[in-house]
Amino acid sequence: MIFRFIFLFLILFIVELYAFQVLKTLIKSRPVLFIIEGLSLLFLVYIAYSLMQFDRSVGQTHKTMFTMALLLIVYVPKLILTLVLIGEDIFRLGAGAVNYFANYDKGAEFLNSRRKFVSQVGLGIAAVPFLSLIYGITVGKYNYKVIKQRIFFPDLPAGFDGFTITHISDVHSGSFDNAEKINYAIDLVNEQNSDMILFTGDIVNTHANEMHPWIETFNKIKKHEYGKYSVLGNHDYGEYVTWPSEKDKDNNFNAIKSLYGEIGFNLLLNEHTFIQKGDDKIALVGVENWGHNFKQAGDLNKAAGQLKKEDFKVLMSHDPSHWEHVVQNDEKHYQLTLSGHTHGMQFGIEIPGYFKWSLAQYVYKQWAGLYENMGRYVYVNRGFGFHAYPGRVGIMPEITVIELKKGDKVA
Structure with missing residues (x-):
C-alpha cells in the first residue's frame, strides 16, 4: 500500500x-x-x-x-x-x-x-x-432524466403488447445529501404510471443503516398494478469493508435484504414469478449478483427453474457482464435482461441518437442503454444515485420506462 x-x-x-x-x-x-x-x-x-x-x-x-x-x-x-x-x-x-x-x-x-x-x-x-x-x-448528480425505450418482440404474448416497466438501479442511498432532490426523483418515478416497477440492486453503498433516513421517501413509490420487484447488487453484500466478524457482515446483509421489503419491493433471490395479464403471462426472473469481475452469487439455472425456451422472460441481473458472458448464450433464450451497475462511470459524453462515449465502454461492452444479440436484449440503466465521485458529468441519473411491443420492429 x-x-x-x-x-x-x-x-x-x-x-x-x-x-x-x-x-x-x-x-x-x-x-x-x-x-x-x-x-x-x-x-x-x-x-x-x-x-x-x-x-x-x-x-x-x-x-x-x-x-x-x-x-x-x-x-x-x-x-x-x-x-x-x-x-x-x-x-x-x-x-x-x-x-x-x-x-x-x-x-x-x-x-x-x-x-x-x-x-x-x-x-x-x-x-x-x-x-x-x-x-x-x-447540478449533475441530481439532474434526473426519464428515458423511454420501446422494444419489439415477435414472441411477446399479445396481452402484454404495450406493457410498461419503470426500471431504476443503483440507488446508493448512503451518498445522498439532498432530500428535496430525492423527493423530486420519486415524484418522477410515480409520474410514469407504469404497469410494473423493477429495481436492479445496490440500495446502499455498504451498510444497511445508510437507507434508514430514506425509507419513508422511497415508500412514496406508489403501488404498481403488476408489482414492485427487485434484485441485489454487488454493494448489497458488504464486500468492500472490513467487518469485526462474519456475524456482523451476515447481520448487515440480512438487514439489507429486509430493506427492499421495507420500501415495498419483492426481492427475488435466484427465483422467478409469473406476471399474469388476462389469459397471458410472462416470467419475471431475478438473480443475485453475478459479475465477471465481482461477486458471483447469481444462479441462473436455479432462478429459471422449469421455465422453457418458449416462455417469455424478463430477467433482472444487476451486472451487465452477466448478460455478456452467460445470459445471451443461454439456451432458454432470455428475451430481455435489465441491468445497472456501471453508472456509465458517471462521466462521459452523450448526444442521444448520435454519440455516446464513456470510460465505462473500455470495461463493459454493454454499459448504458439498449444492446441486442440474436433477438436477445439487455438494457443497462445509468443509475439513480452516485458513488465515489459525488457528481455526474454527461451521464445523468436515469429513470427508465420500457414499453414492450409485439412485432419485429426495433424503435
Whole structure:
C-alpha cells in the first residue's frame, strides 16, 4: 500500500511541476504565484491526509467523496496541462536536437523557452473538465432524466403488447445529501404510471443503516398494478469493508435484504414469478449478483427453474457482464435482461441518437442503454444515485420506462 502512495504522489509532484511552469509563463507576479502554489500545497496535504485516514471498517463516507471530488477537480485539469506541456517539450527537444546536429542556428539555445500561446491553449482545454466536474457536483448528480425505450418482440404474448416497466438501479442511498432532490426523483418515478416497477440492486453503498433516513421517501413509490420487484447488487453484500466478524457482515446483509421489503419491493433471490395479464403471462426472473469481475452469487439455472425456451422472460441481473458472458448464450433464450451497475462511470459524453462515449465502454461492452444479440436484449440503466465521485458529468441519473411491443420492429 505504501508503494502505491509513493507512486501516486510522485505523479502528483510531476503534475504540480508542470502546472507551475504554465503559471510561471502566464503570471509574472511572484506573490500571486506563491499564493496559488501555497493553496495547491494545502490541497495536496489535505488529500494525502484524508486518503491515509481512510477507514476500511467504515467504507465510503461524505468526507471520502469530498476528498475524491477535490482530487479530481484539482488534478484532472493539471494533468491535462501536463500532457499539453509534455507535448510541447517533445517538440522543443526534437527541434533542439535537429538544430544541434544540423548546426543551422549557432546562437540558439538547445531548448527554446516555453511559448505563452501553448500555455494559454493548455489552460483553456483544462478549464473544460474543471468546470464540468464542478457542474457534476453541484447540478449533475441530481439532474434526473426519464428515458423511454420501446422494444419489439415477435414472441411477446399479445396481452402484454404495450406493457410498461419503470426500471431504476443503483440507488446508493448512503451518498445522498439532498432530500428535496430525492423527493423530486420519486415524484418522477410515480409520474410514469407504469404497469410494473423493477429495481436492479445496490440500495446502499455498504451498510444497511445508510437507507434508514430514506425509507419513508422511497415508500412514496406508489403501488404498481403488476408489482414492485427487485434484485441485489454487488454493494448489497458488504464486500468492500472490513467487518469485526462474519456475524456482523451476515447481520448487515440480512438487514439489507429486509430493506427492499421495507420500501415495498419483492426481492427475488435466484427465483422467478409469473406476471399474469388476462389469459397471458410472462416470467419475471431475478438473480443475485453475478459479475465477471465481482461477486458471483447469481444462479441462473436455479432462478429459471422449469421455465422453457418458449416462455417469455424478463430477467433482472444487476451486472451487465452477466448478460455478456452467460445470459445471451443461454439456451432458454432470455428475451430481455435489465441491468445497472456501471453508472456509465458517471462521466462521459452523450448526444442521444448520435454519440455516446464513456470510460465505462473500455470495461463493459454493454454499459448504458439498449444492446441486442440474436433477438436477445439487455438494457443497462445509468443509475439513480452516485458513488465515489459525488457528481455526474454527461451521464445523468436515469429513470427508465420500457414499453414492450409485439412485432419485429426495433424503435
